[in-house]
Amino acid sequence: MDKFFENNTAMKGIAFLIALMLWMIVTLDQEGTAPIRQTEEQLTIDNVQVEAVYDEDQYALMEMDETVQVVLTGRRSLLNLITLRQDAYRLYVDLTELGAGEHRVPVQHEGFPEDVRVTIIPSSVYVVLEKKESRTFPVRIDFSGQLPEGYEAGKPLVSPGEVEVIGPTSVLEQVASVRGVFNLERLGRSGKQEVTLKAYNHQGQELEVEIKPEVVEVTVPVQSPSAMVPVNIELINELPEGLSLVGIHPGTDEVEVFAPQNVLDQLGEISTTLDLSTIDESKTVTLDIALGDHWTAVKPKQIEVFVEVEPVREQLYSNVPVEVRGLASGYEVSFKSPADGKLQLAVKGSEQRLKTLKQSDLKVWIDAKGLREGDHRLPVSVDLPGDLTASPRPSEVEVRISSSKEAEKTMADVEEDEDENEDNKEGE
Structure with a gap:
């Protein structure tokens, strides 16, 4: 590497290349900063929308040429920019100082670059303004769909029953009715729906007017069995x-x-x-x-x-007998405690109800279902009307369940039959 740098021929070659590169940079920079003269061109845009500016609360625009042709003259770069950004400009007619009637108004523009000349063809448009007025109309409701079989729609109740219709006089004179449609198939339990209104002429054609309010509440009573x-x-x-x-x-x-x-x-x-x-x-x-x-x-x-x-009042009943329920056939019950099978019953309820309660209405019982011979302690149950409560005293009783005489006789007969069968077998 050191030998390479010590070589004069090599160093001269490198110096030449560096000088050539510097010359090219300077030359290109001078060419890039030189002014470029651009010629003017024209751009024609057809069917450009014209906006009308007027008091929409007081007047209705009945007629106007809505589009014009625009011819733009300027540098290509500006025209290209306008083409790309058509929302940056607008054409309009100013009608704010005009009254009702026919007018020819110049078309104005804004949003175009200053260096672009704008030519509008035609330069003015014909407009007709008409004064708005307000009239009151009753609301009519039409039905769509059908109710289930057996149902019938009653007379609709509309709130409000009248509405204000705003528009030019010539259009209001054509209004035959203001109507809305109530869908019976979407009828809910409340019977109410919000209905949008429209104005129609005698031929049933919809008219462009303003309705206040545009939506009303309609209630349809349903008559059914x-x-x-x-x-x-x-x-x-x-x-x-x-x-x-x-x-x-x-x-x-x-x-x-x-x-x-x-x-x-x-x-x-x-x-x-x-x-x-x-x-x-x-x-x-x-x-x-x-x-x-x-x-x-x-x-x-x-x-x-x-x-x-x-x-709540409490009334005490004494010597109330205890009924035995569910005892199997062939068994009998004897009470051990209380020995007489009777107890006290404390009944709670209103004074008025207790006055009408008879002791015969008291149902005190024990459940002996499924029990066999022997001594048993059983809880006491009480049947009373639902508005009364009772506490048996004592709450449990002791009973003895034993076989009845008929059961003993039946058992003896069974044993005798079994003995006879055995004897017969031995004799054979």
Whole structure:
């Protein structure tokens, strides 16, 4: 490598190459910075949209030439830029100072580069402005679709029933009706739908006007078969401690249900629930009647129920006999404790209810089902109306189950037959 750099011929060659490169850089830089003269060209754009600027609340634009031709003159680079960015410019006519009538208005422009000459053909357009006015029209509702078999749509209730129609006088004079369409197949349980309105002429053609409000609420009552159905009040939870239920007195025993006939035929009763834990005194409560499957309505939707309660009282009954249930055939029961098979019963309830309770209404019993001979301790059960509670004293009894005389006789006969069979076998 050292020998290479010591060679004069090699060093001269390298110096020449460096000088050549520097000359080329300078020459190219001078050529790149030299001004380039560009000739002007023309660009023609057809069907350019013209925007109308006017007071749209007061006037309606009835007629106008909406497009014109634009001829642009300028450098190619600017024309290319305009072609790429057509949203950067606009053509418009200013009608803000004009009143109703026919006018010829110059077309103005904005957004074009300053170095581009703009020629608009034609340079003005013909426009017709008409004063707007407002009139009130009643709303008509048409039906589409069909209701299920057995149902019939009643007269629609529209809110609001009249609307304001705004437009040019010549168009308002053509308005024959303002209507909307209610789809019966989308009829929900509420019977309500929001309906969009449109204005039509006598030929049924839609007119371009402004309607306020454009959307109205329409309620369509549905007439369907109905039946009076009894209401069953189901009690849930318990009354607060210290209270006893005297009675439940509904304001009505039945409600009217609207539904297809096949649904009504299978409807026996309607159930609603009363939560006793919310009752702290005698009072009237309101219970909801929920809509069932395939019902269209129920009247009334709520019923009032008077719930009567009283403080709990206790009444003691003595010598109440204990009934034996479920004892198998061939057995008999004798009481060991209490020996007479009778006990005391403390019954709790309202004073009014206890006054009407007879001792014969008390059903005290033990379950001997499946028990065989021997001594048994059994819990005591009590049957009472649902608005009363009872505590047997004692809560358990001791009994002895033994075979009855008939059972013993039956067993003796069986043993005798078995002995005879054995003797017969030996004789053979």
